[in-house]
């Protein structure tokens with residue numbers, strides 16, 4: 001395996017946990033904290049024109065901080081490669097979880113779906129659309145919390161989310177009718193359709209629109225007709241019908257989703273969008289880092305608040321997540 005000298009002493013790369021077109025994702029250990037991370041390794045020579053899209057994703061990830069979105073810890077760019085150090089989601093893919101259980105109960109689907117809606121509503125509030133929502137891009141952490149990943153296709157249209165997008169992207173099975181027709185579309189509406197496909201998949205354990213032949217698949221999507229399994233409750237079917245509306249102007253919006261009766265059934269409050277970190281943890285983690293690196297707290301805070309997404313950013317974010325987990329805080333001297 002190619003040894004990257006720039007990571008030596010900071011990260012120890014382990015097994016590959018995912019690979020896509022121009023990227024490989026490896027499990028790694030952040031040596032100062034001993035915490036597991038996922039490192040997305042991109043060969044700049046293979047990226048070509050996609051380099052601009054990677055830069056877009058990085059700037060998007062730097063502005064996102066949400067419980068249900070996989071966290072970016074550090075960006076390392078060397079002459080030949082870009083490394084994204086991300087949160088490790090040890091529970092693996094939601095897709096495998098559904099396959100293993102064949103299909104989920106309504107209450108388990110609700111618990112997962114509320115987290116997806118919270119993450120996507122947060123994204124839309126910040127002016128982003130994910131555009132590639134599917135179970136493979138939804139991971140679980142050790143506590144069965146969902147983590148949205150892979151913002152390689154996310155978009156932030158100029159002038160905000162009300163402006164249309166044109167690029168046809170994402171996976172056909174989750175693609176909205178307006179997208180497969182090559183029409184102008186709104187990222188928010190395309191994300192709501194994909195979430196409808198996702199919810200159907202959680203509850204039915206199968207895809208609403210599926211065909212080995214791409215043209216037949218497109219015809220099914222454009223028809224908006226899908227099988228309504230007898231075991232699905234009327235409330236679930238009603239919600240899915242609102243999301244899988246062929247006409248995007250008739251489709252439920254993310255805002256209406258947040259307080260839809262199906263999502264709040266048996267749960268008191270509507271879905272929360274912003275989940276806050278505690279200030280107390282932040283002060284304690286800065287103190288531990290300042291002591292470890294033998295600098296004043298204020299100096300350490302001055303550096304961290306620049307959010308350079310360097311090794312200090314990763315160490316700080318990993319300490320805060322450790323603290324939230326109730327684990328002890330310890331820093332190891334780099335060899």
Ligand SMILES: COc1cc(O)cc(Nc2ccc(C(=O)Nc3ccccc3)c(OCCC[NH3+])c2)c1
Nearest residue numbers: 017018025038070086088089090092136149150151
């Ligand atoms: C914002 O989060 C992103 C953005 C991005 O561009 C790529 C990724 N990639 C990740 C991040 C973490 C994992 C991971 O922890 N996977 C895993 C862990 C335990 C068992 C199995 C997988 C990751 O996995 C790659 C395969 C997922 N389809 C990709 C996150």
